[in-house]
Amino acid sequence: DAGVTQSPTHLIKTRGQHVTLRCSPISGHKSVSWYQQVLGQGPQFIFQYYEKEERGRGNFPDRFSARQFPNYSSELNVNALLLGDSALYLCASSLELQTYNEQFFGPGTRLTVL
């Protein structure tokens, strides 16, 4: 079975633009989480979605939004991009909302904001 997939792998945008990142979880996994990893830091939690509903949100501005589709895939949207949004965006999937010992990550989307 395929692992978590993300698209695109790399993206270059300019300040003020909008970006959409996509994630497909492992087959059968219902929960998707998004993380932002800036250079030199560990990943920071942005959102968790389960059964198309937002179940958790990290300390990020309203410019960040996400949604989950009936097939459990997910999109992360960022509006009015800032230079500081340049980061690796990681998607992780787990079987259920409260899966305690498994969270598998995708390869990430590297976003550069110029």
Place this chain on the structure above:
Amino acid sequence: AQKITQTQPGMFVQEKEAVTLDCTYDTSDQSYGLFWYKQPSSGEMIFLIYQGSYDEQNATEGRYSLNFQKARKSANLVISASQLGDSAMYFCAMRGVSGYSTLTFGKGTMLLVSP
């Protein structure tokens, strides 16, 4: 709030030797989980090992073992018989009951394995 502290920015080890990567944590949750991930330069986070707070025995997965000392709130990763392919960033993370399956990460430790 949960916090993970990794105090070693970088570690060097020779091939075939063992190495310990330090991790301390802070949480008010009674039930929690501790994870270690490996991140090579490609960026993907690779799951290595998991320890539940109520697990009585230390977790092991092949060459990886987790030295869990609950009273000291530490969860150190031990890699035995290091290989060149172990060179990567290593992150300690934790999940608490209140955070469902979301993770709080430390800043990471860069491990370099030399021949």
